[in-house]
Amino acid sequence: MKNDDEPGSISLAGDEAGQAPGSVEAAATSRNGLTRRHIEPEDWLRYRESMAEIFTAFGMDLDTPGTERTPERFLKAVYDSTSGYDGDPKLLTAFPTECRFADDCLVSQIVEGPIAFHSLCEHHALPFHGFAHVGYVSRERIIGLSKLTRVVRMFARRFTVQERLGEQIAGAIAELIEPRGVAVHLQAVHICTRMRGVREESSTTSMSFWRGDYGDEPELRSEFLAEARSRSPWT
Secondary structure (H helix, E strand, O other): OOOOOOOOOEEOOOOOOOOOOOHHHHHHHHHHOOOOOOOOHHHHHHHHHHHHHHHHHOOOOOOOOOOOOHHHHHHHHHHHHOHHHHOOHHHOEEEEOOOOOOOOOOOOOEEEEEEEEEEEEOOOOOEEEEEEEEEEEOOOEEOOHHHHHHHHHHHHOOEEOHHHHHHHHHHHHHHHHOOOEEEEEEEEEEHHHHHOOOOOOOOOEEEEEEEEHHHHOHHHHHHHHHHHHHHOOOO
């Protein structure tokens, strides 16, 4: 596999200094949300006061050394946990394949995982967390292995649902390197079902997403799922 920082790579994005994007970068930028968030100090103060009011109404005593800064810490924790909205320009890099004899050759699928992720469910703003496995069959480009982790975590660090997370991961990889196929398998625990509602203590939620050859070839899907399940920390 290529090293992510190897010189001579094909960049699908402008540099971090703000170069004008090309057509591929513009599409990736639109998909990945490469826009830094900015909140004015007076807005942070207003949000802090609102959270203090809510926590007090719910029963928290904010007049102790341990809780007096809890509203501020809570806001910072949520902000940090949703950093995926800021994007990740480092993931937008691909390399030529190792195919040396044709423009389009079949390379055995690449499977990466388990990739740990944490996210916030947009329905209750409570966490869900788990592991992702990502596979693809390359065409003319490959992507650095660490970039697969970056893709997963960029989309996970948002308010989202597991269904959308898988679709976004698969769609981003398909757009970045235009492979023959993409596969994503997500296994997660949803705190909203454990702390509230049915209070289910032991269930996990698994979902799989397919693009290209994976949707057409059952054997390729089976090989990918066998790899993912054999590597799962929860099996």
